[in-house]
Amino acid sequence: MTDKAFQDFYPDEFAHCYGCGRLNEAGLQIKSYWDGEESVCRYTPEPFFTGGFPGYFYGGLISSLIDCHSAATASAAKLRADGFALGEKPLSRFVTASLKIDFLKPTPMGKIIDLRSRVLEIKSRKIIVSTTLSAEDEIRAKGEAIMVQLPENR
Numbered sequence: 001m002t003d004k005a006f007q008d009f010y011p012d013e014f015a016h017c018y019g020c021g022r023l024n025e026a027g028l029q030i031k032s033y034w035d036g037e038e039s040v041c042r043y044t045p046e047p048f049f050t051g052g053f054p055g056y057f058y059g060g061l062i063s064s065l066i067d068c069h070s071a072a073t074a075s076a077a078k079l080r081a082d083g084f085a086l087g088e089k090p091l092s093r094f095v096t097a098s099l100k101i102d103f104l105k106p107t108p109m110g111k112i113i114d115l116r117s118r119v120l121e122i123k124s125r126k127i128i129v130s131t132t133l134s135a136e137d138e139i140r141a142k143g144e145a146i147m148v149q150l151p152e153n154r
């Protein structure tokens, strides 16, 4: 068991992403963890991440949170599927090939955002991740991401 997040195990060269890189001081630095078969991430929007209406969260960042949490989930899921625990082996780098977001309800500012992901499919280098984004116990957005593991030489 570890208290560290998936992103804490990204190799340094992959740890500069605006959404999830622990080495990006200006970034969101999201943190993802296993909760059984699901992965979870909690995040509270900064007050200036306002969308089209005061009091509501910007949709582009909703997409970013789903994207980066999905990428982290794919990396951790691949490690787990290969039979290793976090920290036993460097995480592989997965990048987003496709991202579909459904915005179901407005997402309020100032509340904790709860992201939960499940792996739908692992096929060779491709992992499909399904995610819900909730606030105040209501699902506000859903995402489905196709994540592809980069070859070692990239």
Ligand SMILES: CCCCCCCCCC(=O)SCCNC(=O)CCNC(=O)[C@H](O)C(C)(C)COP(=O)(O)OP(=O)(O)OC[C@H]1O[C@@H](n2cnc3c(N)ncnc32)[C@H](O)[C@@H]1OP(=O)(O)O
Binding pocket: 009, 010, 011, 014, 017, 020, 067, 068, 071, 072, 075, 091, 092, 093, 094, 095, 096, 097, 098, 123, 124, 125, 126, 146, 148, 149, 150
């Ligand atoms: C450990 C550190 C982790 C750090 C993670 C940080 C991630 C941050 C998240 C991001 O924002 S990444 C930035 C946005 N994404 C990109 O810039 C990726 C740009 N695209 C690419 O570089 C290539 O298109 C990509 C590597 C995604 C795929 O190219 P490949 O030539 O390696 O893939 P290939 O054609 O061999 O396809 C592999 C599988 O993926 C599937 N695939 C590829 N692109 C797809 C697509 N667009 N839609 C659906 N499926 C797709 C493809 O069909 C195939 O599935 P099957 O094996 O089932 O046949």
